Every structure is written in C-alpha cells, then in structure tokens.
Amino acid sequence: MKQVRRTLAGLALAAVLLTGSVFAAVPAAPEGSCVLDEANVLSERTEQAVNDLTIALSEACGAEIAVLTVDFTGASSTADYAAEALNSWGVGDRDKNNGVLLLLVIGAEDYYCTVGTGLEKDLPPQKIDDLLWNNLEEGFAKGDYDAGVTAFANAMYDELCDIYGVQPDQSTGGSVAPAPERPSFLARIGGFLTMVIVLLVLIALVVLGSILHPVRYVRTRWFGYSYPPIPPRRHFYGGWSRRPPPP
Structure with a gap:
C-alpha cells in the first residue's frame, strides 16, 4: 500500500512539474521599470541604462524598449x-502601438525581438x-548578457530616433532636443x-580681359608661338631687328 502511495505521489509531482513547464505563463509587467530579469543575468546598471533609453523615447515619440529574461x-x-509579453505588458504608445520587446531565454540559449504593428513597416x-x-x-554567445543587451538597446534606440526624427536629450530626463532642420529646396x-x-562672372572677366588686352603671339624659329612677344634683338653685326608677326 505504501508503495502505491509513493508511486501516486511521484506521478502527481511529475504532473505538476510537467504542467508548470508546458504552461509557462508570461510574468506580469514590472512596476516602475521596463526590464524584468527573471533569469537573473542582468546587472542593475544594465537595467538602469535600458530604462533611461525608454524614458527618453517615451517622452519624445511614445516608443518604448522592454527587456524580459526567463x-x-x-x-x-x-x-x-x-509576442504575448509585448501585448500583455502594453509596451509602447497605445495608439501608435510602437513598442519593442527583447526576450532572452537563457535555458534554451535563444532570444527574440518583437515589435508592435506600428513599427512593422519601419522595422521588418x-x-x-x-x-x-x-x-x-x-x-x-559569450554569456555576457549585459554587453549584448546594452548594445542592442542602444542600436534600437538609434533606429527609433531615426524613424521618428527625434533626438531625445537623456541628460535632462528625456526632454526632446529639436532635430537639425534639413536645408529647404529653395x-x-x-x-x-x-x-x-x-x-x-569669372568667364566674363576672362573674355573681357582678352578683348581689351589682346595677346600677341610671335612665331619663333623652333617652338612655334610664344608669349609674351619676344622683344627686338640686336644682332652681332649691328642694327635692330624684330621677327615678323605670325601670318
């Protein structure tokens, strides 16, 4: 009888464990943060960096970046x-639906990034x-999840800033710095x-100068025309002579 009870207890425990692994529910959204480190692989510094980026983006354009590790x-x-975590957490602006969620599955050595429908066109x-x-x-791959998450969050932050044409100033708590204006068509x-x-004007000056001060070319014996004109030379036998002008 005891053996039967032990067998039933073992089966019940296995069923509980199996049920828990099969129906792993998405955890509730964290309060006051956009990072939930269920797998305990991220440092507080990384979480704070992602939160700063999200606050700046949220105030500038409504977009948000969330990170979940399990x-x-x-x-x-x-x-x-x-996708379930993105929807249940409500990441991003409700009307724009422009949230981004990065999921790290440490035990399965897998990760995935999903975006709201408002970003599907700009972020295929x-x-x-x-x-x-x-x-x-x-x-x-190296197990340095802090470096990977930080680098990805910064890259996604830059992409979202380009998409919405904003330059949030993180040093002032997310206030928006005006984007540089492009020169107009006019x-x-x-x-x-x-x-x-x-x-x-330069061409006109050159033409006008050639009209007012015509260039005189003098044919030389060996090298064709030369400028400026060769002055008269005194021959060894006396007298002055000037070479004839070109025909």
Whole structure:
C-alpha cells in the first residue's frame, strides 16, 4: 500500500512539474521599470541604462524598449512568448502601438525581438535580425548578457530616433532636443545659382580681359608661338631687328 502511495505521489509531482513547464505563463509587467530579469543575468546598471533609453523615447515619440529574461518558455515558442509579453505588458504608445520587446531565454540559449504593428513597416524582420546579430549575438554567445543587451538597446534606440526624427536629450530626463532642420529646396537652389553666377562672372572677366588686352603671339624659329612677344634683338653685326608677326 505504501508503495502505491509513493508511486501516486511521484506521478502527481511529475504532473505538476510537467504542467508548470508546458504552461509557462508570461510574468506580469514590472512596476516602475521596463526590464524584468527573471533569469537573473542582468546587472542593475544594465537595467538602469535600458530604462533611461525608454524614458527618453517615451517622452519624445511614445516608443518604448522592454527587456524580459526567463529560463524557459514552456510549450510556447520563443516568438509566441515574446509576442504575448509585448501585448500583455502594453509596451509602447497605445495608439501608435510602437513598442519593442527583447526576450532572452537563457535555458534554451535563444532570444527574440518583437515589435508592435506600428513599427512593422519601419522595422521588418530582416532589419531586426541584423540588429540582433550585430549587437546582441556576440555577448549572448559569450554569456555576457549585459554587453549584448546594452548594445542592442542602444542600436534600437538609434533606429527609433531615426524613424521618428527625434533626438531625445537623456541628460535632462528625456526632454526632446529639436532635430537639425534639413536645408529647404529653395536654399539648395539658391546655393547652386550662386555657384553658377560666380562661374559666369569669372568667364566674363576672362573674355573681357582678352578683348581689351589682346595677346600677341610671335612665331619663333623652333617652338612655334610664344608669349609674351619676344622683344627686338640686336644682332652681332649691328642694327635692330624684330621677327615678323605670325601670318
């Protein structure tokens, strides 16, 4: 009888563990932060850096960058788990739907980045893959998750600033610094016309100078024409002579 009870208890425990691993629920959004380090692989400095970037972006254009680390995702794929976290957390502006969530699955040695529908056009899958490979992959492969997450967050921050044409000033708590204005079409045309006018004036001066001061060429014996004209020479036998002008 005791053996049967032990067997049933073992089966019950295995069922609980299996259920927990299969139905791994997305954790609730953290309060006062955009980083939830369930796997305990990130430092406070990294979390603060990502939070600073998100605060600046949120005040400038509504976009937000969130980071979630877990050990496993259960039966859910990494992509589905990241999408569920993005939606349940409500990352980004509600109307623009411009949130970005980076998921690190440490136990499965996998990661994924998903974006809201408002950014799907500006951040297609190929663009996101490039950002992950160029910024996160090296640190993730080495186990240096702080370096990988920081590099990716900075790269995504720059991309979002370019997309929305903003330059948030992080030193002032996220106030927006005006983006440099591009020269208008009239300004570019004015600069081109100025260059053309200067060139025409130079050409006119050269032509006018040639009219007022014509160049006289003198044929020499060996080298054709020369300038300036060769002055008269005194021959050894006396007298002055000037070479004839060109025909």
